[in-house]
Amino acid sequence: xxxxxxxxxxxxQDFLDSKLEGGSLQQLKRELEGSPDLQQRLxxxxxxxxxxxxxxxxxxxxxxxxxVMQNLSRAPLSYYASPKNGxxxxxxxxxxxxxxxxxxxxxxxxxxxxLISLDQIAPVKKYVTPSIPALHINGKLIxxxxxxxxxxxxxxxxxxxxxxxxxxRRAGGHSL
Amino acid sequence: xxxxxxxxxxxxxxxxxxxxxxxxxxxxxxxxxFTIALRILNNRPEAEEAAQDGFIKAFHYLKxxxxxxxxxxxxxxxxxxxxxxYKRKNRHPMESLEHHDRGANPDExxxxxxxxxxxxxxxxxxxxxxxxxxxxxxxxxxxxxxEVAEMMGQRINTLKVRVHRARQRLADExxxxxxxxxxxx
Numbered sequence: 001x002x003x004x005x006x007x008x009x010x011x012x013q014d015f016l017d018s019k020l021e022g023g024s025l026q027q028l029k030r031e032l033e034g035s036p037d038l039q040q041r042l043x044x045x046x047x048x049x050x051x052x053x054x055x056x057x058x059x060x061x062x063x064x065x066x067x068v069m070q071n072l073s074r075a076p077l078s079y080y081a082s083p084k085n086g087x088x089x090x091x092x093x094x095x096x097x098x099x100x101x102x103x104x105x106x107x108x109x110x111x112x113x114x115l116i117s118l119d120q121i122a123p124v125k126k127y128v129t130p131s132i133p134a135l136h137i138n139g140k141l142i143x144x145x146x147x148x149x150x151x152x153x154x155x156x157x158x159x160x161x162x163x164x165x166x167x168x169r170r171a172g173g174h175s176l
Numbered sequence: 177x178x179x180x181x182x183x184x185x186x187x188x189x190x191x192x193x194x195x196x197x198x199x200x201x202x203x204x205x206x207x208x209x210f211t212i213a214l215r216i217l218n219n220r221p222e223a224e225e226a227a228q229d230g231f232i233k234a235f236h237y238l239k240x241x242x243x244x245x246x247x248x249x250x251x252x253x254x255x256x257x258x259x260x261x262y263k264r265k266n267r268h269p270m271e272s273l274e275h276h277d278r279g280a281n282p283d284e285x286x287x288x289x290x291x292x293x294x295x296x297x298x299x300x301x302x303x304x305x306x307x308x309x310x311x312x313x314x315x316x317x318x319x320x321x322x323e324v325a326e327m328m329g330q331r332i333n334t335l336k337v338r339v340h341r342a343r344q345r346l347a348d349e350x351x352x353x354x355x356x357x358x359x360x361x
Binding site for chain 1: 196207208214292340348
């Protein structure tokens with residue numbers, strides 16, 4: 001079997017797409033006349049081309065426009081992460097919060113208190129001469145704030161990935 | 177059919193608060209939008225949902241449409257990206273024969289045509305995902321290489337290579353499958 005070059009293959013495809021003109025078209029026609037293998041390859045490509053070309057434009061259901069118009073006021077569903085990913089994230093956040101609560105309840109941070117004297121920090125000392133009040137550090141308080149942030153995050157994840165999409169679907173916007 | 181001027185007027189009306197004008201745009205582009213989503217997702221209910229979601233997204237982002245490109249190209253890109261994100265969320269097997277049309281060639285019997293559909297679907301499953309998307313979108317009637325490249329966010333030359341490569345591979349696979357079928361008869 002005669003080897004078909006990449007250029008010939010490209011020309012055959014351009015020919016099927018009606019994009020081959022002038023000299024290139026004439027040359028391909030001459031090559032086709034003299035090569036049964038090239039003719040066979042053209043038929044193989046044409047078989048695929050004809051099939052794909054015949055695939056008609058598809059129509060959605062008759063109430064498609066109405067459904068889109070009914071749902072214009074809501075945020076698109078793909079704004080939200082999938083419920084599965086949301087649930088995983090929620091579980092992760094809850095585990096992190098639970099661990100923080102356990103650590104705080106065990107009193108690990110009760111003893112972490114103290115003062116940070118900002119006057120002694122080198123860059124600050126270089127540019128600021130007046131004395132700066134010292135900063136109080138309370139480990140327990142910091143951990144409680146972190147727990148609070150985690151709980152807010154958990155609520156947002158629950159709302160955005162599970163509750164809102166669920167209620168929007170129930171509201172009938174996406175019953176097909 | 178909506179002219180370019182009419183389309184711009186409709187967009188102005190929508191941006192001016194006349195929401196119902198959007199229905200005309202949706203009606204005009206729904207089949208193309210749905211077909212794009214269907215080619216990506218291969219599942220009618222999901223494609224319908226993705227196309228609806230894409231239209232809703234386009235409505236919300238309409239202010240950002242700068243009118244340098246055609247509205248259709250901008251819209252189809254949103255639909256394409258929405259369908260891709262649906263596909264990532266719910267993975268479906270590629271080789272559903274549900275939407276491979278019958279009757280590709282009027283000379284063929286229904287059985288031969290159905291067989292060819294099945295063989296091409298089988299061969300299609302062997303392509304890489306981006307090549308498959310490229311060839312499926314390219315064959316949606318009236319889409320030029322430039323439009324598909326814009327939609328998929330690729331260079332025209334890259335897309336042309338993808339379409340050629342995909343078609344070459346399909347032709348090779350189809351020939352191989354038909355030979356194997358002939359041997360089993």
